[in-house]
Amino acid sequence: MEELIHVEHLVKEFPVRLGIFERALKGDKKPVVHAVDDVSFSIGKGEVLGLAGESGSGKSTTGRLILRLLDPTSGSVLYGGKDLAKVHVKEMHLMRPKMQVVFQDPNGSLSPRMTVGEAITQPLDIHGLLEPGERKDAVLNLMEKVGLSPAPFLYQKYPHQVSGGQCQRVVIARALITKPDFLVADEPIAMADVSVRALIMELLKDLKDEFSMTYLFITHDLATAKYLCDRIAVMYLGRIVEIGAKGDLFKHPHHPYTKALLQAVPIPDPSKRRTSEVVRGEIPSAINPPSGCHFHPRCPFAKPVCSEARPPLKDMGGGHFSACILD
C-alpha cells in the first residue's frame, strides 16, 4: 500500500511551568511532560489507523503533531513524502485544505455567532476555493450528504438551534468541504448520545469510501476502534506498545497492556460478564514516567529486567509489532 503519512521517531515534550518556590528548590533542572516519546508508524492511502489508549497516553498530541498544529521537539512527519517541519508556513497554508480535523466537542468547535452555513462555508473563503457564486451550492450539497437535511432550512440556523448530533455533522461537513485526503478524527463521538454515536460512526464510514479518504481515528474505546479501523496502534504514556491489523490485534494481543485494555472493555451482553479482576492502578504521570517499560509497575507479568531498558517494538509477523520483553 502506498504510504500517505510516515512518522519517524516523533518526540514532543511540553515544559512544565514552575512557581517561584519550586524554581528555587529545583534549580535549573526544568521538568518536562513527555507527551509523545519516540513514536514511529505510517498510514497507507485509504487506510483507517486507530490510535487507542487511556487519557494521557499522548494520542491527541500525536494527532496534532501530524497535522502540524504543534511542532515536534524532534523527529519528523512525512506527508506524501514531504517533511512537514521543513515546509514553509505559506506552503503549509496551501496544504491545509487537504488535511483536516474533527474534534471531540462539537459545541466548542463551532462559533455560536456563525450560522451552520457560514461555518461550513468559511474554509472555502479562507482558502479561496471555488468561485464565490458556487460556494453555497457546494455547501448545501455536502450538508445533504452528511445528513443535515433539509439543508436550506438548517443552513440559516445557529449551533444552539440544532441538536448535538447535528452539530457534530456540521463539524464533519466543515472538515470535508475542502475535499481533504486525510482526516484526523479526535474522539468525534465521545460526547454524543448512544444513538447519535452509531449514526456518526456510520457516517464516517460511508464518507471515507465516498471521498476515498485516509483517517487517523483517535479513541479510548476499543470497541469503536474495532468497528471503524483497519489497523490499530495502542499507546501508553507517550509510546506505542503494540500496533497491528485489527483482526490480529484483537484475536492475538501480545502486549500485557493491550490485553488489560481488551479485558476491561465492557461487553453489552449480561451473559458475558467479566469474571477476572482488572489490572490495578492508573496511568502514571508523564513528567517522571517509570523507567524501562512504562507499563511495568502495573504489569502482572513484570520481571526485574522490565524496569531497566525500554523494550523495542518487535515484529510478530504480518505487520504486527509489540513492545514487550516477554515476547
Add this chain to the structure above:
Amino acid sequence: MTSETETGKVQAKPEPILQIKKLCIDYPIAIGTVQAVRDVSIDLYDGEALGLVGESGCGKSTLGLAILDLVREPGKIASGEILYHGRDILKMPKAEVLALRGQGVAMVFQNPLTSLNPLMKIKDHFLETIQQHKPDILKKDALRMTAELLEELGIDKKRMDDYPHQLSGGMRQRIMIALGLIMNPDIIIADEPTTSLDVIVEAGFVDLLNRLRMKFELSIILITHNLGLVAEIADRIVVMYGGKIMEEGTAEMIFHRPYHPYTAGLINCVPNIDVDQAKLTTMAGSPPDLVHPPKGCRFQPRCPKALERCAVEEPQLLTYRDGRRAACWLYPEEF
C-alpha cells in the same frame, strides 16, 4: 418484577424496599411545561442492582434526584409517591428527609471534581458528613471509621490528609463512593458514575461496586447511557424514553430478547468488541420535544416498526408472562 402470574400459582414475594408509584415530574418553562417524567412506577428489592438506561433527556437523572426529593426549581413532582420501606418520602417532614439522605439512600454523582470541595481535605469531607448525621460521634471515632472504609476501598488512609486535586480520577470516584457509604445506607443511586473514568479504571470500579454490594448488602440504582456498564452490573433494567418507561425486565431479557423496538434499537447501535459487526443499526431522528410530546407512543416518530395505531393511541405498560413490562402496540395482549 420477580412475580409469576401463572394461573393459580401466586408466589409470595418480598416487599420492595423502594417503590416509585405513578411519578410525574414537570419543569414549567416559558413556552409550556416539560413533561420530564410521566407515570413512572418502579420497585426496587433488597440487594438488587437496577439499571436505569436511556438517552440524554429521557428523564433518568431527574428520576434519580426525585428519589431523594432533590428535584431543583423550577422542576416539581406533580404527582405520585416514593415509598421507602413503605413510607412516602414526599410526605416526610424536612428533618426526616435530611436524615434519609445519606443514612438510607446515598447518591453518587458523575463528576467527583465538582462534588468535592477543592478547599477541604478528604477527611474533612467525611467529618462533615458524619457530624451532620451523628453530631455525638467523637472526632477520633469518625476518623477511624473513615480510615477503615477507605482501606476497604483500596485507598491508603494517608490520603485522608490530601486535597481532592492531589488524587487521581479513579481515587476521587472511590472517595465519592466512600462518602456515600459512610453512613451505611441500604440504597445507593449512582448517576453516570464512570463517565469521567478511563476504561481500565472503569472496570476496576465495576469490580469494586460488585464487591461492596455483597459486603454492605446494598441495593443499587445505576443511572447510565452506557449499555456495557449496565450489562456488567444490573440484575434488572428499566429502559426510559421521553420521560416514560418503554420496557423493564431482567438484564438477560433486555439484552437478548427485547420486545420494544426502542430497546432493540438502543442495544443494536452499540459497538460490541466481542462480535464482528459489518454495520451498526442506526436510529434516525432525535428524542421527542417533551413540551409537545408526540401523540400516541412517544417513540413512534422514530420507530422502524410503527403501526397506524401507534400515532393515535398511547400503548399501556403491560406485564407479560415472563415478568417483563413493555409499552408497545406490537405486543397488545398480555402473553
